[in-house]
Amino acid sequence: xxxxxxxxxxxxxxxxxxxxxxxxxxxxxxxxxxxxxxxxxxxxxxxxxxxxxxxxxxxxxxxxxxxxxxxxxxxxxxxxxxxxxxxxxxxxxxxxxxxxxxxxxxxxxxxxxxxxxxxxxxxxxxxxxxxxxxxxxxxxxxxxxxxxxxxxxxxxxxxxxxxxxxxxxxxxxxxxxxxxxxxxxxxxxxxxxxxxxxxxxxxxxxxxxxxxxxxxxxxxxxxxxxxxxxxxxxxxxxxxxxxxxxxxxxxxxxxxxxxxxxxxxxxxxxxxxxx
Amino acid sequence: xxxxxxxxxxxxxxxxxxxxxxxxxxxxxxxxxxxxxxxxxxxxxxxxxxxxxxxxxxxxxxxxxxxxxxxxxxxxxxxxxxxxxxxxxxxxxxxxxxxxxxxxxxxxxxxxxxxxxxxxxxxxxxxxxxxxxxxxxxxxxxxxxxxxxxxxxxxxxxxxxxxxxxxxxxxxxxxxxxxxxxxxxxxxxxxxxxxxxxxxxxxxxxxxxxxxxxxxxxxxxxxxxxxxxxxxxxxxxxxxxxxxxxxxxxxxxxxxxxxxxxxxxxxxxxxxxxxxxxxxxxxxxxxxxxxxxxxxxxxxxxxxxxxxxxxxxxxxxxxxxxxxxxxxxxxxxxxxxxxxxxxxxxxxxxxxxxxxxxxxxxxxxxxxxxxxxxxxxxxxxxxxxxxxxxxxxxxxxxxxxxxxxxxxxxxxxxxxxxxxxxxxxxxxxxxxxxxxxxxxxxxxxxxxxxxxxxxxxxxxxxxxxxxxxxxxxxx
Ligand SMILES: Cc1cc2nc3c(=O)[nH]c(=O)nc-3n(C[C@H](O)[C@H](O)[C@H](O)COP(=O)(O)OP(=O)(O)OC[C@H]3O[C@@H](n4cnc5c(N)ncnc54)[C@H](O)[C@@H]3O)c2cc1C
Ligand SMILES: Cc1cc2nc3c(=O)[nH]c(=O)nc-3n(C[C@H](O)[C@H](O)[C@H](O)COP(=O)(O)OP(=O)(O)OC[C@H]3O[C@@H](n4cnc5c(N)ncnc54)[C@H](O)[C@@H]3O)c2cc1C
Ligand code: SF4
Ligand code: SF4
Ligand code: FES
Numbered sequence: 182x183x184x185x186x187x188x189x190x191x192x193x194x195x196x197x198x199x200x201x202x203x204x205x206x207x208x209x210x211x212x213x214x215x216x217x218x219x220x221x222x223x224x225x226x227x228x229x230x231x232x233x234x235x236x237x238x239x240x241x242x243x244x245x246x247x248x249x250x251x252x253x254x255x256x257x258x259x260x261x262x263x264x265x266x267x268x269x270x271x272x273x274x275x276x277x278x279x280x281x282x283x284x285x286x287x288x289x290x291x292x293x294x295x296x297x298x299x300x301x302x303x304x305x306x307x308x309x310x311x312x313x314x315x316x317x318x319x320x321x322x323x324x325x326x327x328x329x330x331x332x333x334x335x336x337x338x339x340x341x342x343x344x345x346x347x348x349x350x351x352x353x354x355x356x357x358x359x360x361x362x363x364x365x366x367x368x369x370x371x372x373x374x375x376x377x378x379x380x381x382x383x384x385x386x387x388x389x390x391x392x393x394x395x396x397x398x399x400x401x402x403x404x405x406x407x408x409x410x411x412x413x414x415x416x417x418x419x420x421x422x423x424x425x426x427x428x429x430x431x432x433x434x435x436x437x438x439x440x441x442x443x444x445x446x447x448x449x450x451x452x453x454x455x456x
Numbered sequence: 457x458x459x460x461x462x463x464x465x466x467x468x469x470x471x472x473x474x475x476x477x478x479x480x481x482x483x484x485x486x487x488x489x490x491x492x493x494x495x496x497x498x499x500x501x502x503x504x505x506x507x508x509x510x511x512x513x514x515x516x517x518x519x520x521x522x523x524x525x526x527x528x529x530x531x532x533x534x535x536x537x538x539x540x541x542x543x544x545x546x547x548x549x550x551x552x553x554x555x556x557x558x559x560x561x562x563x564x565x566x567x568x569x570x571x572x573x574x575x576x577x578x579x580x581x582x583x584x585x586x587x588x589x590x591x592x593x594x595x596x597x598x599x600x601x602x603x604x605x606x607x608x609x610x611x612x613x614x615x616x617x618x619x620x621x622x623x624x625x626x627x628x629x630x631x632x633x634x635x636x637x638x639x640x641x642x643x644x645x646x647x648x649x650x651x652x653x654x655x656x657x658x659x660x661x662x663x664x665x666x667x668x669x670x671x672x673x674x675x676x677x678x679x680x681x682x683x684x685x686x687x688x689x690x691x692x693x694x695x696x697x698x699x700x701x702x703x704x705x706x707x708x709x710x711x712x713x714x715x716x717x718x719x720x721x722x723x724x725x726x727x728x729x730x731x732x733x734x735x736x737x738x739x740x741x742x743x744x745x746x747x748x749x750x751x752x753x754x755x756x757x758x759x760x761x762x763x764x765x766x767x768x769x770x771x772x773x774x775x776x777x778x779x780x781x782x783x784x785x786x787x788x789x790x791x792x793x794x795x796x797x798x799x800x801x802x803x804x805x806x807x808x809x810x811x812x813x814x815x816x817x818x819x820x821x822x823x824x825x826x827x828x829x830x831x832x833x834x835x836x837x838x839x840x841x842x843x844x845x846x847x848x849x850x851x852x853x854x855x856x857x858x859x860x861x862x863x864x865x866x867x868x869x870x871x872x873x874x875x876x877x878x879x880x881x882x883x884x885x886x887x888x889x890x891x892x893x894x895x896x897x898x899x900x901x902x903x904x905x906x907x908x909x910x911x912x913x914x915x916x917x918x919x920x921x922x923x924x925x926x927x928x929x930x931x
Contacts, residue, residue, distance in 0.1 A: 221741055264641035269680065399639050400864050401705070402727050403706045413710075
């Protein structure tokens with residue numbers, strides 16, 4: 182798949198647009214793709230953040246954090262991605278709920294964008310919460326504002342909007358009487374975990390978009406297993422969206438650390454087999 | 457080496473009672489590399505072995521081969537040193553001889569029926585098949601059959617495993633236009649992601665896929681059918697659909713602690729090692745936890761592959777935990793034998809009851825129940841029964857669960873009008889490969905549950921015939 186456009190939209194955060202006509206025609210909010218930047222890289226799951234059916238392109242946002250995303254960050258417009266498969270996983274259930282709160286952090290700001298757009302088209306009141314450590318790490322503010330009734334910003338240093346995390350801001354809002362018929366959150370595991378804890382006392386349905394380690398993304402390996410309501414589920418085919426209040430978070434947090442040592446090795450040896 | 461044809465009795469007197477041995481890498485050496493273990497026959501060895509065949513008038517061996525290869529026919533060509541003719545004879549029935557010669561369970565199929573086997577060892581049919589296929593590979597480009605007359609029909613194959621490959625090859629040779637969609641980034645199915653390099657070098661599989669492309673099949677990898685396109689959408693564009701999507705859904709034991717870190721399904725373990733080449737980490741970026749003490753649960757070919765892979769990745773101890781005894785193990789004798797030679801430890805009559813974790817939720821111990829054998833069950837094998845109060849624990853740092861797979865639910869779940877059976881398998885007509893959905897055919901592991909390469913190929917052949925009849929009778 183050919184890269185049409187790629188830019189660093191915030192420090193270490195990239196938006197990448199690729200030609201993928203068939204995927205652009207099919208993809209729904211909340212689905213992901215599997216990307217292998219070059220023949221030596223891992224299969225890397227990444228959420229589809231935007232698409233243009235008539236142009237035949239899809240856009241995704243990624244953080245340059247490890248060996249495979251490093252490699253992806255090095256590729257330039259015009260170059261080919263070794264392999265790109267999708268769409269994978271289920272989409273969010275897009276229908277009329279009433280009022281929906283969408284919470285995004287890191288790549289999840291891109292992740293909630295298509296959901297916001299689709300939910301608003303269905304007549305929901307859509308409030309987005311966009312969070313980062315500081316104002317300069319936020320992205321797509323205008324894009325989000327265009328498809329939401331309101332965007333609420335949370336920055337750890339207070340450089341834009343609320344000073345603190347999105348889960349603190351959401352908690353403040355809920356305490357002051359704000360009600361959502363549905364909360365959706367996309368981003369790092371800790372954010373989704375905290376959001377689930379904030380909404381739990383209000384019994385406010387909360388959908389989390391799980392991002393466990395994956396290999397195939399087609400239900401074949403079981404690497405992505407999570408425990409929901411006591412049952413083992415495969416995030417790539419049964420999810421990635423699950424009820425945050427039924428998630429076994431201890432297990433999720435433990436499984437995420439499985440490859441820490443190897444990731445350090447593969448990150449240091451940054452030779453990509455050129456030798 | 458010319459063959460003079462003496463009377464049958466003299467042959468009986470002359471033939472060696474045992475198979476011509478095949479050279480192998482010595483166990484101590486091979487556990488440190490990923491290269492193939494058996495090294496193949498030289499032409500002399502092949503001819504010597506071929507001479508053992510009695511060229512029976514009613515060759516029983518053929519009945520044992522699911523695709524009915526003319527076994528004495530191709531063996532005769534070997535004795536005459538007409539290897540090219542031998543290859544042609546093989547390929548009339550089997551387009552993947554280099555693969556089947558290596559991985560078919562011959563001892564339960566062709567060789568089990570061989571008449572020589574009554575008193576002595578049967579003819580080494582698989583090894584001879586492999587010899588011819590490897591010989592052909594050494595001769596440069598394979599021969600292409602004459603181009604068929606186009607029929608104007610378009611057929612789509614879903615899944616590039618042995619079933620799909622065989623169906624595609626047969627259909628394209630009948631003059632149909634054939635497109636093939638594969639979910640992963642490499643074709644080959646289990647041949648590529650499951651069976652390890654040391655048992656089936658991937659170069660062989662890719663050679664066969666290239667042959668398929670030369671025949672005119674168009675292959676599209678990275679296409680997950682059910683997602684990128686539904687079966688109904690395929691039916692709008694194609695005259696018929698063949699589903700050869702395999703049995704890729706791994707089973708787990710459902711015991712406490714099974715989701716701890718360091719516990720893999722066999723599919724994950726082998727996919728990391730084979731498809732993603734984790735054994736070449738960090739040149740290839742996919743990691744695998746090597747483990748000092750690796751326990752593999754199960755007793756089939758898959759379990760042997762995992763246990764042997766663990767040794768090659770550097771495990772100090774690779775242990776197979778199996779709930780019955782060695783006699784009931786479903787793996788091929790040759791695989792069990794290879795595993796034993798390499799130092800795999802067999803903990804028989806034991807079944808995991810729980811996994812216990814240590815720091816960071818890493819598995820630290822497996823707790824097993826000791827079993828004894830009771831009355832035979834439905835499968836005819838003696839049923840394992842737990843012995844009360846005989847649990848024991850073993851320290852491990854990696855566990856691989858290799859207790860079976862069932863068909864991947866993706867296509868049935870996105871195609872509600874296709875009938876499925878008890879294990880989620882797609883129900884087919886055994887003579888035509890037809891499913892309950894008009895225009896849709898299926899075969900291989902997706903229909904039977906996890907089986908063998910040659911049975912999947914046989915099913916691909918049957919379905920190709922069924923599809924041909926179906927599309928040609930359609931207006
Ligand atoms: C369904 C799904 C959707 C995703 N969408 C996006 C997206 O839109 N944009 C994006 O940037 N990332 C996304 N991720 C996470 C992304 O797949 C990982 O960041 C990526 O695999 C890291 O690969 P790497 O080789 O570059 O880093 P590695 O070297 O493998 O890892 C570097 C660090 O990232 C952590 N890590 C590894 N795998 C994951 C993972 N699956 N999730 C979270 N952390 C991980 C490791 O613990 C390590 O600390 C998604 C994951 C899933 C499962
Ligand atoms: C580790 C292991 C060792 C084995 N050893 C032996 C042996 O020694 N001898 C032997 O005879 N048999 C062996 N087998 C069994 C044998 O490999 C299988 O029976 C055989 O491969 C089945 O072939 P198939 O074509 O039906 O399916 P598969 O080989 O499973 O191929 C199915 C293909 O379909 C693709 N697919 C699935 N879903 C979709 C979708 N929705 N869209 C597109 N593509 C899709 C998959 O990615 C896969 O490539 C072994 C199996 C394993 C796992
Ligand atoms: S295909 Fe398999 S069963 Fe048939 S002759 Fe060859 S090795 Fe034997
Ligand atoms: S049964 Fe054995 S001896 Fe007879 S033709 Fe077959 S392989 Fe040869
Ligand atoms: S990633 Fe392999 S089953 Fe989900």
